[in-house]
Amino acid sequence: MAEARQEPAFDxxxxxxxxxxxxxxxxxxxxxxxxxxxxxxxxxxASANWARLRKYEVPEQWVRRVALRLAINHLRxxxxxxxxxxxxxxxxxxxxxxxxALAVDAALxxxxxxxxxxxxxxxxxxxxxxxxGRELAIPAGTVKSQLHRARQALARQLAEPDPEVNHRxxxxxxxx
Amino acid sequence: MxxxxxxxxxxxxxxxxxxxxxxxxxxxxxxQRRRRRVAAAGSLTLLAxxxxxxxxxxxxxGATPGPVAPPPTTxxxxxxxxxxxxxxxxxxxxxxxxxxxELSEPKQIALEHGRPGSRADAEIYVRTALTLxxxxxxxTDRKAAVxxxxxxxxxxxxxxxxxxxxxxxxxxxxxxxxxxxxxxFVGGGIPDLLYQIAWPYHCAxxxxxxxxxxxxxxxxxxxxxxxxxxARVRPMIERMVSEVQPIGNAVDGTAPTHPPCAYGRNxxxxxxxxxxxxxxxxxxxxxxxxxxxxxxxPCHFHGxxxxxxxxxxxxxxxxxxxxxxxxxxxxxxxxxxxxPEGTAGSGVLSATWKWTNWCGDGPVRAEVVGPGGAVxxxxxxxxxxxxxxxxxxxxxxxxx
Numbered sequence: 211m212a213e214a215r216q217e218p219a220f221d222x223x224x225x226x227x228x229x230x231x232x233x234x235x236x237x238x239x240x241x242x243x244x245x246x247x248x249x250x251x252x253x254x255x256a257s258a259n260w261a262r263l264r265k266y267e268v269p270e271q272w273v274r275r276v277a278l279r280l281a282i283n284h285l286r287x288x289x290x291x292x293x294x295x296x297x298x299x300x301x302x303x304x305x306x307x308x309x310x311a312l313a314v315d316a317a318l319x320x321x322x323x324x325x326x327x328x329x330x331x332x333x334x335x336x337x338x339x340x341x342x343g344r345e346l347a348i349p350a351g352t353v354k355s356q357l358h359r360a361r362q363a364l365a366r367q368l369a370e371p372d373p374e375v376n377h378r379x380x381x382x383x384x385x386x
Numbered sequence: 387m388x389x390x391x392x393x394x395x396x397x398x399x400x401x402x403x404x405x406x407x408x409x410x411x412x413x414x415x416x417x418q419r420r421r422r423r424v425a426a427a428g429s430l431t432l433l434a435x436x437x438x439x440x441x442x443x444x445x446x447x448g449a450t451p452g453p454v455a456p457p458p459t460t461x462x463x464x465x466x467x468x469x470x471x472x473x474x475x476x477x478x479x480x481x482x483x484x485x486x487x488e489l490s491e492p493k494q495i496a497l498e499h500g501r502p503g504s505r506a507d508a509e510i511y512v513r514t515a516l517t518l519x520x521x522x523x524x525x526t527d528r529k530a531a532v533x534x535x536x537x538x539x540x541x542x543x544x545x546x547x548x549x550x551x552x553x554x555x556x557x558x559x560x561x562x563x564x565x566x567x568x569x570x571f572v573g574g575g576i577p578d579l580l581y582q583i584a585w586p587y588h589c590a591x592x593x594x595x596x597x598x599x600x601x602x603x604x605x606x607x608x609x610x611x612x613x614x615x616x617a618r619v620r621p622m623i624e625r626m627v628s629e630v631q632p633i634g635n636a637v638d639g640t641a642p643t644h645p646p647c648a649y650g651r652n653x654x655x656x657x658x659x660x661x662x663x664x665x666x667x668x669x670x671x672x673x674x675x676x677x678x679x680x681x682x683x684p685c686h687f688h689g690x691x692x693x694x695x696x697x698x699x700x701x702x703x704x705x706x707x708x709x710x711x712x713x714x715x716x717x718x719x720x721x722x723x724x725x726p727e728g729t730a731g732s733g734v735l736s737a738t739w740k741w742t743n744w745c746g747d748g749p750v751r752a753e754v755v756g757p758g759g760a761v762x763x764x765x766x767x768x769x770x771x772x773x774x775x776x777x778x779x780x781x782x783x784x785x786x
Contacts, residue, residue, distance in 0.1 A: 228405070229402035229403070229405050230398070230399075230402050232401065232402055232405035233397075233398035233399055233400070233401040233402030233403075233405065234398045234402075236398070236401040236405075237394060237397060237398055237401070242401055242404060242405060245401070245405070246405055305397060305400030305401045305403065305404055305765065307396050307397055307399075307400035308396060310393055310396075311393045311394075311396040311397045311400065312397075314390065314393040314394065314397060315397050329390075329394075330394065333390050333391045333394050334391065334394040334395060334398060364390070
């Protein structure tokens with residue numbers, strides 16, 4: 211009964227945040243379908259804890275963090291499969307974005323999975339190096355070197371002369 | 387050039403637009419499944435405890451217990467023995483110790499070596515694809531396919547070659563050529579190989595057959611966990627590549643197999659067109675819907691596609707979002723036909739609508755409802771501009 215009473219509020223929250231989270235997680239997973247799966251699963255867990263989460267200032271951050279962990283665990287489990295499917299899987303969905311953004315998308319896909327995760331966590335989700343280290347269970351130094359290599363690779367792909375420019379523009383970290 | 391965070395943000399927004407619409411009913415179903423699983427696990431624990439008690443008592447009496455049913459699972463069924471895939475045109479006898487599982491990727495299966503449920507020591511991903519590799523296809527077939535696909539053809543020709551990778555050529559006992567390519571997809575000392583076998587698709591005699599059908603290959607991506615296990619399983623992989631049998635549409639002179647196309651996510655078909663186009667002055671938005679077989683996956687499509695223009699953000703209880711006030715909104719088209727290989731030319735069924743004069747407020751969404759109620763979002767970024775507030779907004783079918 212308690213769940214039925216909570217349902218409408220939870221549904222509103224779910225409908226309002228679902229697309230946005232799938233968009234963010236797609237950049238981590240490299241697949242819209244996989245992102246939908248992990249976001250659905252994260253919302254499923256959120257629904258079980260909704261009585262507590264609804265009191266949070268931004269419950270979306272909790273869901274994103276769970277989805278992110280699910281995505282990372284999924285990729286970690288299926289590393290070999292992911293590596294093969296990134297190359298030979300079904301063609302990726304082309305999003306309605308500018309040529310610049312699509313170029314970044316294509317460049318991201320050439321990065322190793324771990325580098326892609328680090329780039330998305332740092333530049334899109336605004337996590338700090340330390341937070342990324344905790345999320346991915348790797349030392350902060352490794353995160354920094356991954357970021358450095360990823361920036362260089364992206365700069366080469368995108369023919370940008372100064373990869374550090376992007377670094378300076380990174381948004382300040384948030385605490386989910 | 388804008389900076390990386392901004393571009394990533396734009397990409398995330400764009401991907402958000404092509405995501406399937408949120409559906410609270412899906413969450414409810416998943417929750418129910420989980421509850422059933424938990425309940426079943428609880429029942430099994432109780433059953434196991436009872437059985438232990440029974441075994442203990444019977445042991446004391448010198449009797450043996452009866453068989454115990456396996457636990458229920460939501461995982462895809464494990465296939466052992468023979469794998470038969472009519473659409474991809476192959477039948478495969480699995481070697482001892484191998485089993486197959488269905489994957490979420492369209493029409494791809496994974497073969498794993500080891501005990502189901504435990505970590506596999508080798509994996510093979512099997513699917514069909516198109517190739518322009520000169521080692522497997524003739525110059526005539528490649529030229530015909532590329533010319534047919536052409537830049538004007540929606541969808542183009544989806545192919546990939548590995549001409550830059552070291553490879554060895556071979557011929558199977560039935561005369562089909564194959565390539566063994568050292569792809570090194572995984573890296574880190576993990577052994578992997580790609581096998582491609584010429585597997586051309588044969589259309590029904592007398593029917594129009596897209597040129598790309600001759601470029602089909604059957605593809606095995608084999609990945610080991612270590613060099614030791616790889617040495618043990620590789621002969622089995624080679625045997626499967628050598629002995630996989632062509633059936634149905636992979637055999638010349640037989641009627642092609644055109645099972646009904648599955649629609650929706652992970653289905654057999656996709657929309658081959660750029661789904662949304664906006665005229666330069668934003669006076670009209672063109673919504674393209676259609677179906678073409680996903681890569682080398684022939685099937686027969688019969689179904690109705692409905693175009694819906696709806697409000698984008700609404701609290702919902704799982705019911706469809708309300709339609710916008712647009713004349714002909716919810717218009718439908720029934721498409722019917724065989725979809726052979728590829729996404730070009732005669733392998734496409736489609737329809738186009740034009741949406742004009744939207745003077746409403748708030749974010750909107752365009753979606754296509756297909757057979758079985760599957761909903762796919764169309765990546766609509768902006769609605770058509772308001773040209774006449776006194777006139778209705780209209781959705782019009784446009785003939786191609």
